[in-house]
Amino acid sequence: MTGPAFARLLRGALPALSLALLLGAIFYLQPRTMSYFGLNLLLNLAVPIALATVAQMLILTVNDLDLSIGSYVSLTACIAATWLRDTPLLGLLALGGGVLAYGALGALIHLRNLPSIVVTLGMSFVWLGLAILVLPTPGGKAPDIVRALMTWKPPYVPFPIIACVVIAALAHVALMRSPYGAVLRGAGGNPRAVARAGWSLLRVKVTMYMAAGFVGALAGIALVGLTTSADANIALRYTLLSIAGAILGGSEFVGGRVSPIGAVIGAITLTLAASFLSFLRLNPDFQIGAQGAILILVLALRALIGRAEKDR
Amino acid sequence: MSLQEVDSGPAPALAPAAVSLAGVEKRFGAVTALAGVSLAVPKGACVGLVGHNGAGKSTLMNVLAGTLAPDTGSVAITGRDVTAGYAIATARENGVRCIFQEGSLCPNLTVAENARIEHPSLTGFSWRTDAGRLIRQKLDEIFPGHGIRPGAMVADLSIARRQMVEIARAFTVTASPVDVVILDEPTSSLDQTIAEQLLAHIRRFVEAGGSAIFISHLLGEVLEISDRVVVMRDGKVVAERPARDFDRDGLVAAMGSVAAAASAAPAASRRTAAPRVDIDAGRGSTVRLTAHTGEIVGLAGLAGHGQTDALLTVFDGGGAGDRVEGAVAFIAGDRQTDGAFPLWSIAENLGISSLGALRRGRLISTAAEDALAARWRERIGIRTPDVWNPLLSLSGGNQQKVLFARALASDADIILMDDPMRGVDVGTKQEVYKILREEADKGRTFLWYTTEMDELLICDHVYVFRDRMIVADLARADLTEEAVIQASFRHDA
Numbered sequence: 141m142t143g144p145a146f147a148r149l150l151r152g153a154l155p156a157l158s159l160a161l162l163l164g165a166i167f168y169l170q171p172r173t174m175s176y177f178g179l180n181l182l183l184n185l186a187v188p189i190a191l192a193t194v195a196q197m198l199i200l201t202v203n204d205l206d207l208s209i210g211s212y213v214s215l216t217a218c219i220a221a222t223w224l225r226d227t228p229l230l231g232l233l234a235l236g237g238g239v240l241a242y243g244a245l246g247a248l249i250h251l252r253n254l255p256s257i258v259v260t261l262g263m264s265f266v267w268l269g270l271a272i273l274v275l276p277t278p279g280g281k282a283p284d285i286v287r288a289l290m291t292w293k294p295p296y297v298p299f300p301i302i303a304c305v306v307i308a309a310l311a312h313v314a315l316m317r318s319p320y321g322a323v324l325r326g327a328g329g330n331p332r333a334v335a336r337a338g339w340s341l342l343r344v345k346v347t348m349y350m351a352a353g354f355v356g357a358l359a360g361i362a363l364v365g366l367t368t369s370a371d372a373n374i375a376l377r378y379t380l381l382s383i384a385g386a387i388l389g390g391s392e393f394v395g396g397r398v399s400p401i402g403a404v405i406g407a408i409t410l411t412l413a414a415s416f417l418s419f420l421r422l423n424p425d426f427q428i429g430a431q432g433a434i435l436i437l438v439l440a441l442r443a444l445i446g447r448a449e450k451d452r
Numbered sequence: 453m454s455l456q457e458v459d460s461g462p463a464p465a466l467a468p469a470a471v472s473l474a475g476v477e478k479r480f481g482a483v484t485a486l487a488g489v490s491l492a493v494p495k496g497a498c499v500g501l502v503g504h505n506g507a508g509k510s511t512l513m514n515v516l517a518g519t520l521a522p523d524t525g526s527v528a529i530t531g532r533d534v535t536a537g538y539a540i541a542t543a544r545e546n547g548v549r550c551i552f553q554e555g556s557l558c559p560n561l562t563v564a565e566n567a568r569i570e571h572p573s574l575t576g577f578s579w580r581t582d583a584g585r586l587i588r589q590k591l592d593e594i595f596p597g598h599g600i601r602p603g604a605m606v607a608d609l610s611i612a613r614r615q616m617v618e619i620a621r622a623f624t625v626t627a628s629p630v631d632v633v634i635l636d637e638p639t640s641s642l643d644q645t646i647a648e649q650l651l652a653h654i655r656r657f658v659e660a661g662g663s664a665i666f667i668s669h670l671l672g673e674v675l676e677i678s679d680r681v682v683v684m685r686d687g688k689v690v691a692e693r694p695a696r697d698f699d700r701d702g703l704v705a706a707m708g709s710v711a712a713a714a715s716a717a718p719a720a721s722r723r724t725a726a727p728r729v730d731i732d733a734g735r736g737s738t739v740r741l742t743a744h745t746g747e748i749v750g751l752a753g754l755a756g757h758g759q760t761d762a763l764l765t766v767f768d769g770g771g772a773g774d775r776v777e778g779a780v781a782f783i784a785g786d787r788q789t790d791g792a793f794p795l796w797s798i799a800e801n802l803g804i805s806s807l808g809a810l811r812r813g814r815l816i817s818t819a820a821e822d823a824l825a826a827r828w829r830e831r832i833g834i835r836t837p838d839v840w841n842p843l844l845s846l847s848g849g850n851q852q853k854v855l856f857a858r859a860l861a862s863d864a865d866i867i868l869m870d871d872p873m874r875g876v877d878v879g880t881k882q883e884v885y886k887i888l889r890e891e892a893d894k895g896r897t898f899l900w901y902t903t904e905m906d907e908l909l910i911c912d913h914v915y916v917f918r919d920r921m922i923v924a925d926l927a928r929a930d931l932t933e934e935a936v937i938q939a940s941f942r943h944d945a
């Protein structure tokens with residue numbers, strides 16, 4: 141009885157353990173990062189990545205995959221750096237339109253029974269094209285309030301840490317603790333059972349996609365707040381980062397097994413992995429490969445635990 | 453025979469039936485699942501529903517649950533006609549609950565969360581505690597000493613415990629009442645004690661004024677629990693009487709067709725030389741599964757009792773001490789997942805098992821592929837103008853013929869069939885039976901898992917499976933429908 145529960149606990153703790161290990165290694169290599177300023181610098185970029193990862197995780201919950209999240213975040217960043225600053229109403233309308241478009245995609249995927257990978261891969265080019273239309277050349281400027289928020293220096297605890305905790309807590313409550321959250325996750329675990337209990341799977345999909353669109357838009361806005369200007373290609377790598385982060389954090393591709401807290405931790409781990417490799421003075425050419433190696437290592441560990449869980 | 457007659461006398465109910473169906477028909481393509489079923493479940497009564505594979509029990513249940521809309525006929529609840537727009541939500545509002553045969557729990561959620569899925573009214577700040585209490589109370593009531601925590605993840609529970617949670621969940625009440633509970637094979641994964649607890653609970657539920665429909669292959673249980681028993685066959689109700697008027701043999705006789713002995717003259721036994729296949733089919737079987745050259749061997753019994761595994765054992769060449777001589781081909785029953793390449797043409801689908809013979813030099817010869825496909829189109833009657841059309845341009849029956857042709861066109865000596873004729877129309881079946889016989893006469897061996905009695909009558913030898921064991925070994929001369937059904941159902945149950 142305790143076997144699988146223990147293995148699950150271990151697997152749940154694995155993302156946090158890997159993060160602690162990585163952080164320890166960074167502090168050892170570069171003790172000066174162990175400060176308010178150092179942590180701020182290290183974790184700054186984790187905020188938009190964490191948001192994008194949560195968006196991806198929401199899609200994973202219903203057994204789909206979003207290959208367009210990177211270009212969607214780019215688009216929302218471009219909108220935030222232009223319309224949202226110059227004509228806030230138009231900017232908000234455009235961002236709202238993005239959320240609605242995500243909902244429509246969810247409905248299309250459900251009703252026509254299409255593979256989400258294909259639909260979102262196609263949409264990634266649409267988002268990218270729109271981003272170039274909004275902002276043909278790199279530039280724009282972050283809205284002041286966003287800039288102010290992202291560079292806020294609260295006492296004692298650096299802002300990125302507060303932001304990550306808030307994101308994780310909100311996502312956890314919404315998905316893991318709310319009554320409808322159980323239905324949303326159930327739809328990933330056994331859609332037929334959820335439908336038989338009288339819930340609309342269409343509504344579940346649309347809800348999840350719209351939530352992902354909303355969180356993805358927040359990622360774009362947060363990113364612009366950090367970089368001060370935008371560019372149509374600014375977040376393309378977020379697609380793969382968000383998938384890797386969610387999986388690293390304990391989510392699975394199918395079966396509705398997800399972890400919002402794990403997803404945020406996974407996103408932070410990936411962000412830190414890049415810094416860690418710089419501190420190692422690794423040739424930048426090898427960094428992507430080394431990042432991949434870290435990912436494989438953690439996933440291999442998880443697979444081992446998963447096997448123990450099956451064997452009991 | 454009097455068994456064939458439906459007792460049409462009115463059920464001794466004063467109030468209108470809790471739920472009733474009238475003239476319900478349901479077709480899936482060429483297959484008629486329900487051919488005009490009328491059924492009334494009185495208040496405060498348990499109705500047992502029995503029938504052999506494919507009799508239409510599960511379809512009937514899905515119609516009642518609102519997951520399938522009937523083609524014609526009507527559904528009434530406490531005398532009110534609710535046919536128009538009858539769906540899952542209507543069924544639930546009117547107090548109809550179902551426990552489905554295959555699991556309806558979400559494995560990634562806890563027991564309490566699964567209870568919440570069933571009860572939209574469980575909201576508010578403490579919904580987790582409320583849902584946990586709700587399901588635990590019901591579990592305590594039905595299965596004292598169950599040992600299931602509401603916080604446990606369903607994936608961690610054993611199959612029996614999952615079944616217990618599912619049963620308890622169906623009986624929990626929040627906003628909508630529970631008046632009619634339909635249980636499809638609820639005891640299949642429970643042990644004796646737990647099953648007794650469930651039966652006792654159903655009795656209490658019924659005595660308190662509820663109604664239950666109890667579907668089971670365990671005839672003893674059905675007779676014990678039910679007030680009335682309904683026997684279905686071929687999508688029709690063939691007998692309906694108070695349970696006390698039935699006994700086990702009566703039920704078995706009612707399930708089978710009485711005029712079964714329309715058999716062809718038994719061919720001379722081919723069991724003279726050494727068998728081509730000789731395997732140990734499932735743990736504890738005292739009988740070995742053997743098949744000889746030129747034989748069609750049938751594997752019978754209720755669905756999912758180890759027949760497919762026996763076929764797979766042969767496909768894998770058997771284990772230690774087993775014997776499988778010759779090349780083997782497999783014809784899948786589940787065409788979509790196991791058989792067809794949906795994006796390929798008919799010719800490509802047909803030739804995939806004969807690639808060696810189709811090779812000219814290092815490459816596959818299109819001409820040879822074309823010739824092979826054209827030959828089999830002629831032989832087995834695949835209705836298509838061009839064998840290079842996509843497979844999905846064919847009807848389901850013709851797609852199945854392509855899979856047959858694929859196996860027959862290969863050089864296999866032993867052909868395994870995993871109930872491949874499910875949902876195929878009668879005309880196609882007759883054509884395929886004829887070809888099977890011809891091919892067997894040429895010296896091929898067929899191992900045929902089938903759930904249909906007519907198909908068993910074509911076989912030279914039949915093994916009946918129950919609980920993953922061979923429980924009957926019937927030569928052609930001994931083969932009757934009654935013998936197969938007798939062996940398929942447990943005697944102690």
